[in-house]
Amino acid sequence: MNKRIVAVTLVILTIVGIMFAQAPKPxxxxxxxxxxxxxxERAVWNAGWEVxxxxxxxxxxxxxxxxxxxxxxxxIFTYLAANRPHLTCSKFYKDKxxxxxxxxxxxxxxxxxxxxxxxxxxxxxxxLSAIHDVSLVYSDSDADIIVKTIAFPTLSExxxxxxxxxxxxxxxxxxFKSMSGYDKGEITIRELTTHKLLTGPSExxxxxxxxxxxxVGDFDDIRKEHANSLKIQxx
Numbered sequence: 001m002n003k004r005i006v007a008v009t010l011v012i013l014t015i016v017g018i019m020f021a022q023a024p025k026p027x028x029x030x031x032x033x034x035x036x037x038x039x040x041e042r043a044v045w046n047a048g049w050e051v052x053x054x055x056x057x058x059x060x061x062x063x064x065x066x067x068x069x070x071x072x073x074x075x076i077f078t079y080l081a082a083n084r085p086h087l088t089c090s091k092f093y094k095d096k097x098x099x100x101x102x103x104x105x106x107x108x109x110x111x112x113x114x115x116x117x118x119x120x121x122x123x124x125x126x127x128l129s130a131i132h133d134v135s136l137v138y139s140d141s142d143a144d145i146i147v148k149t150i151a152f153p154t155l156s157e158x159x160x161x162x163x164x165x166x167x168x169x170x171x172x173x174x175x176f177k178s179m180s181g182y183d184k185g186e187i188t189i190r191e192l193t194t195h196k197l198l199t200g201p202s203e204x205x206x207x208x209x210x211x212x213x214x215x216v217g218d219f220d221d222i223r224k225e226h227a228n229s230l231k232i233q234x235x
Contacts, residue, residue, distance in 0.1 A: 042066060043073030052081055085178040089191055090225070091144055096233060099226040101135045102219045104128055105143035109150040109167075120151035120166060120203065127211035134219065144222045146171040146190065147214065151206070154199065164203045168210055170194035170218050194218050 045060040060066060065073055093099055106128065108121045124147070129136050140146050147170060154163035171190040178184050196213060200206050 040069045043068045043070050049077065053077070053084065083179040085176065085181075085183060087174055087176050089172050089174040091173075093229075096230065099230050101133050102131075102222050102226075103135050103137045103142060103144045104147060104219075105137050105140050105145075106147045106149070107140075109148055116153065117149070117151050120207070121149060123203075123207055124149065124210060127207055128214065131211070131215055131219070133223070134215075140171075140173050140190070143173065145193070145218055146173065149210075151203070153203075163199060163201050164206050165197075165199045166206045166210060168196045168198065168214075170214070 043065055045055075045057045045066070049055040049060055049065075050057075055063070055065075065076065068076065091103075106121055106125050108117045125136055128134050128147075137143050147168060149166055149168045151164070151166040153161045154165050156162050170193045172193050174189050174191045175186060176189060177186045194217070196210065198206050198209055198213075200209065
């Protein structure tokens with residue numbers, strides 16, 4: 001009887017051993033990826049980074065922008081573009097008809113506030129206002145161009161007047177804006193765009209040459225800018 005029990009027990013143990021030996025081993029649990037964004041599309045450099053922000057393709061990789069997702073890089077680009085300091089020298093007109101005229105502000109140089117300079121400025125204003133598409137304004141903030149001048153008679157060593165001289169500069173009002181950082185704020189500056197030193201036999205000669213030179217040179221550049229603006233507004 002005992003031998004039978006022992007035999008049956010051995011058979012059962014043998015069958016169980018065979019079953020465990022043939023059973024497939026459980027697969028190890030998959031470890032989560034150490035990079036949660038491994039399947040996220042990566043940021044790629046394009047020319048816009050350099051044209052707008054000055055970031056070359058090499059800079060893009062060196063600064064680690066290529067490790068960001070495409071969406072994150074777009075957010076970074078938008079933020080930097082919106083907050084970068086910028087200088088604006090173009091004047092915006094709500095009324096399109098204003099783009100058909102050149103707005104000029106004429107003033108005498110503060111260092112040349114003599115009666116001669118003041119009279120010359122007055123006569124120069126009259127000459128410029130006679131040009132068909134020129135409007136004189138009385139504030140530099142309203143002007144497309146600021147014409148600043150100093151004028152005086154040319155004298156001989158004995159003190160006799162032998163001619164006339166005028167220095168005329170053209171200036172554009174520009175605005176510098178910074179949205180953040182140590183230079184946050186807005187300042188207005190004048191950018192020098194042209195300078196003419198004219199000498200001649202008389203004040204009348206200088207007035208004629210100055211108004212003609214401004215009309216066909218500096219004012220024409222402004223007319224072209226205005227024409228381009230009108231094309232954009234009226235495609």
